[in-house]
Amino acid sequence: MKTLAVMSRKGGAGKTTVSVNLALAARAMGVKAVLADADPLRSACEVLRGRDEAAGLLMETTASKLFALTEACRRGGADLLIIDTPAAPEADVAEAVKVADLCLAVSRPTYLDLAAAVRSVAIIQRLGKDGMIVLNQCAPARHGVEPPAVVKAFEALRFAGLPVTPIALRSRLVYQTAFAQGRSVLEIDGDGAASGEVRELFRHVWRVMSGGSRAPLRTANDDLKRPAARASGLTFSPRHA
């Protein structure tokens, strides 16, 4: 079993959105994923508790119980445990990082979120863990051209000390509509752009966690060197508007 801690030291960055959508994408792709809600606000529980399979999908927990919960999920035959963490206190975030095989720091492309991402990286590195940063709530590219704020965020994260996922999640209403229905974006608009982003992000994270990728992770730096050939809107392209 692999454990993924989804984190951000900034409230509202999208930890719960990423955690829930990755967990449900994993299950849709045949990976037995369990989601641990370690945030006292219980947002993940709020979204998922009405689902038929909630008992096998969702665990309500606290930072101090994460080690025992991880062992229980391992014994129970889960393939993947995803931990939705609170923004604070730092000690609670650190407990999730300690039990994780990989940490995924979520950041919007804004100054304060990027500063928080740097603080997340510091925790991950202090505890000697692997991590990646994913940008969320990015404005969509127009005609294949990235909004300046997204380009600047990727540039700033070149110096953050961890790779940035090649898939950025865009700001799309469907993420909010899906939560209102207790579902993932894959379940309400499987062919839509958001579903494509989530599937790609999950594949990337799972490949890294499974050690399937022999190639080094692509970083924001590499992305900025690539020509802006992708017009799908799913993958960051570096052309300035």
Ligand SMILES: Nc1ncnc2c1ncn2[C@@H]1O[C@H](COP(=O)(O)OP(=O)(O)OP(=O)(O)O)[C@@H](O)[C@H]1O
């Ligand atoms: N990519 C996105 N597009 C549109 N809305 C989004 C996106 N990501 C998150 N949101 C919305 O932003 C709000 C905050 O997201 P979310 O609850 O996932 O953040 P969080 O980091 O878990 O917050 P908290 O710190 O309160 O736990 C929610 O209303 C969510 O629906």
Ligand SMILES: [Mg+2]
């Ligand atoms: Mg949350």
